Amino acid sequence: EDQVTQSPEALRLQEGESSSLNCSYTVSGLRGLFWYRQDPGKGPEFLFTLYSAGEEKEKERLKATLTKKESFLHITAPKPEDSATYLCAVQVPSGYALNFGKGTSLLVTP
Amino acid sequence: DSGVTQTPKHLITATGQRVTLRCSPRSGDLSVYWYQQSLDQGLQFLIQYYNGEERAKGNILERFSAQQFPDLHSELNLSSLELGDSALYFCASSVVWDTGELFFGEGSRLTVL
Numbered sequence: 556e557d558q559v560t561q562s563p564e565a566l567r568l569q570e571g572e573s574s575s576l577n578c579s580y581t582v583s584g585l586r587g588l589f590w591y592r593q594d595p596g597k598g599p600e601f602l603f604t605l606y607s608a609g610e611e612k613e614k615e616r617l618k619a620t621l622t623k624k625e626s627f628l629h630i631t632a633p634k635p636e637d638s639a640t641y642l643c644a645v646q647v648p649s650g651y652a653l654n655f656g657k658g659t660s661l662l663v664t665p
Numbered sequence: 666d667s668g669v670t671q672t673p674k675h676l677i678t679a680t681g682q683r684v685t686l687r688c689s690p691r692s693g694d695l696s697v698y699w700y701q702q703s704l705d706q707g708l709q710f711l712i713q714y715y716n717g718e719e720r721a722k723g724n725i726l727e728r729f730s731a732q733q734f735p736d737l738h739s740e741l742n743l744s745s746l747e748l749g750d751s752a753l754y755f756c757a758s759s760v761v762w763d764t765g766e767l768f769f770g771e772g773s774r775l776t777v778l
Contacts, residue, residue, distance in 0.1 A: 598769030658707065
């Protein structure tokens with residue numbers, strides 16, 4: 556059973572065109588929700604941790620928010636260097652290992 | 666640079682063979698994780714070690730095994746390889762065992778022909 560679903564699978568934006576990526580989860584008793592960025596040929600890089608509904612975290616042009624069923628990664632005025640795959644993950648109920656979604660591949664064109 | 670070192674970066678082998686992937690965690694990190702990434706399955710958790718002991722197990726096949734040594738480096742052994750084992754294998758590390766803030770290496774790309 557999929558615990559983490561990300562949408563859209565791929566997103567193409569013009570530079571400066573703001574948008575949001577979605578991560579919905581079905582885990583009960585969420586321990587934490589995590590956002591990672593993965594560049595081609597590289598390992599994922601940690602971005603944010605969210606623990607409870609209503610929480611928000613920001614870093615440069617990125618803002619992550621959390622509700623009881625989903626998380627959003629808002630990208631404001633993106634630049635080409637924001638192009639990457641963004642991965643969402645939850646800590647599984649039975650332990651602390653991360654269960655990742657399949658990611659959203661973001662391409663920002665000049 | 667995350668500080669996590671994985672070798673080899675690329676590996677091509679034949680079905681039925683056995684390979685060993687190596688991971689050196691960041692200095693000071695006691696926990697090591699192994700993940701498999703394929704196009705259709707995404708990033709799948711395999712196994713976690715903390716200070717030499719197995720801490721958690723995910724979807725790791727019986728043909729696969731891992732261990733963490735006293736110097737904290739870890740090895741993932743893949744045997745009786747099949748075409749479907751072709752994937753990127755990532756190692757990650759963290760200071761504590763219960764965090765979701767992991768530091769990933771650049772991966773080992775395994776191709777089974």
